[in-house]
Amino acid sequence: MILTSYIFRQTSKSVFLSTCVFLGVIWLSQSFKSIKLIIEKGANLADFFILSVYSLPSWLLIALPLGTFAGCMISYLRLQNDKEIIVMKSAGFSPLKISKPALLVALVCSLILFIISHFILPETYRNFKKLQNEIRNSNQEFILRDNIFIDINKTQTIFIGKLKNNNNLEEIFIQDRTDNLYLVEYFSKRGNLNVGEAINLMMIEGTRISTDKKGRSTVLNFDNYNITIQKDKKKLVATRVVEYNEYSFFELIQKAEKNLSKRGKFLAEAHTRNTIVFMPIIFTLIVMLTILKEQYSRILITYKKTMTIGIVFVLQSLVIILKNAVHSDTFFVPFMYLFPISILIVCFIFLYTRENTHKSPFY
Secondary structure, three states, rough: OOHHHHHHHHHHHHHHHHHHHHHHHHHHHHHHHHHHHHHHHHHOOHHHHHHHHHHHHHEEEEEEEHHHHHHHHHHHHHHOOOOHHHHHHHOOOOOHHHEEEEEEHHHHHHHHHHHHHHHHHHHHHHHHHHHHHHHHOOOHOOOOOOOOOOOOOEEEEEEEEEOOOOHHHEEEEEEEOOOEEEEEEEEEEEEEEEEEEEEEEEEEEEEEEEEOOOOOEEEEEEEEEEEEEEOOOOOHHOOOOOOOHOOHHHHHHHHHHOOOHHHHHHHHHHHHHHHHHHHHHHHHHHHHHHOOOOOOOOOHHHHHHHHHHHHHHHHHHHHHHHHHHHHOOOHHHHHHHHHHHHHHHHHHHHHHHHHHOOOOOOO
């Protein structure tokens, strides 16, 4: 019991750290889109972190199985390198008993995945998409940046050469295409911007050029010129497509019955919520079967690592292929369960067989 508790703690720490590493990698790869959205729409930094928190459950569905695999492999390879596994075998511990702590960690991870996929993910992903949509359509705040042409609406464009504090501007250019008969352009050395329901721009020391369709221009120099620009109200109205992650398991099943054209996609997503819980246990069993082989050498350790990673990669690829197959043909839905369950049974049979053939301390 003490030994099981010791290995369980070591493996739990390794799984936690490995999962954090995978989460960090996913966060870095996915956050660029959020950062770009935040910068373009002028949202707060807090919105970026809120988006990240809402995305965390969907990232965990990927990171936790891989973290379980990596953590168990790191933990047990460390035990093997320190000759602790050899000592345990000498004391009469069977492969199944040595694997028990890792399997307990995998069961905990599977339970966490089940809770996330069925109860947490639909709610958090729905909040993520809502906030993302709000930020994406929040351009009513009229964000200005230096040296960039910005379309205020469909007919008006503004360029600011230099943006100072308190909305003080320098080197201002505005093109107004509202009047079909005239193209109006404004240039000024400096100005002041006031944004409310409308955009009020006070231009100082500038020129107004009005050009008709024949190319004839009228030039007006001014000391002060006030322009009121209406923001595009159409941007306030926005719709979005509800994604599969926003539905619960039973909602996906109901959608599959109502929408026959997308029945396969709904069913694939629904049953993935169940089958994903098998992956931490499967990956852990693969690690146990390869690491607890009889022979020991440093060259063999490298071979074991490569073989284990290869097997996990192939299994994960097959799971994805099965899910995609369900998209086009619901006949493959039972195979989404049969495949991982058969892998579990085979792995346990191998471990049980080794337990019964355990005859000498060093195998």
